[in-house]
Amino acid sequence: MKICITAQGSDLESEVDPRFGRCQYFVFYDTDDLKSEFVSNQNKDGMGGVGVQSGQLMADKGVKVLLTGNVGPNAYTTLQAGKVEIITGVSGKVINAIEKYKRGEFKPTDGPSVDSHFGTK
Amino acid sequence: MIISVASGKGGTGKTTVSTSLALSIGKDAQILDCDVEEPNAHIFIKPKIEKKESVSIPVPKIDESKCVFCGKCQEACVYNVIAVIPATSERSGKTLTFQELCHGCGACSYLCPVGAIKEVPRETGIIEMGYAGDLEFIHGRLNIGEAMAPPLIREVKKKIDKNKTVIIDAPPGTSCPVITSIQGSDYCLLVTEPTPFGLNDLVLAVEVLKEMNVPFGVVINRADLGDSKTEEYCEKENIPILMRVPFNKEIAQSYSKGIPIIEGMPEYKRSFEELLKKIKEEMKK
């Protein structure tokens, strides 16, 4: 199963990026073959709609679960349409977040955690 | 002749200058308040509104029964308005349109291979028109929570009457709506204050105007407060200073009561007539 974690750097030791739409990197992690892929976020400096765009990316990549700090309303709607489970409030190192997730320590979020334009400045 | 009045930041007295300039011309003049997010020229002009128009932009509506989830519309949209989620074993196919982000460019409906996208109007704001004496007044007012200012500004500018002297009150700053407002002007007045912040924003505005190729001059408000850096900058850059308005309790008080300078202090009518004359001379250069 594919999960995605937003990260501030391009390795598993980097910190989780609290922003979803404007994060530095997306880490795609496969819980079956334990492979990870780092994709730098092309939209992070976009003018607007970055949450929608990033939500679309999750759907395109077939992500089942997203671990991040916060998601805004547009991203939330898009992720829901893509049937991506959303876990917000995640912090610390990416590798630790993955471990915690595997141990079932996270609960899914049931609404957007921030207003639009969070993380713009 | 179209003269726009702009400032690198808010609170420099831009509207005081634009409204006084327009009122000093009066007959055969038009004032357009393009600061559609926070129009306030009407407070000074006090026009009688005679006409209202609603302004909308065409936004996409996707008919999911026709959609084949090819994603062309999503790829085409540079504003990320559309998400296309194809069906998988666990989810049904879905399209989402975040209409509040849409600029109404029409690319998505044009590119849809199966004609699943229909354009529907979405109101972004209104235009109000009227007169204050002989002076024609027009402003746009963006709906609450609406972010799409440029299309409304363009509609306001369609009301320009080329036979008149047109004064455009541009929004503060140097962003997209400002450029949309100033575009096509014959001259631009930059209103500033002689403070470090004022100068910083003036420099940014000057860069934008040079890029746009619109000739411009500066009006220094509260010219007797602050420092001489702004004057030095203008001299060095060869930017004409067309007017200096001193800080004056009466001006400040009139402003807070919504009274234009030239009504509160009629002696200023001459100064604004002078200003117009100087602008005309500058334009000949």
Ligand code: SF4
């Ligand atoms: S009209 Fe233009 S801006 Fe609006 S959704 Fe379509 S492509 Fe995007």
Ligand code: SF4
């Ligand atoms: S371009 Fe048309 S068919 Fe393709 S996803 Fe968009 S609406 Fe559907």
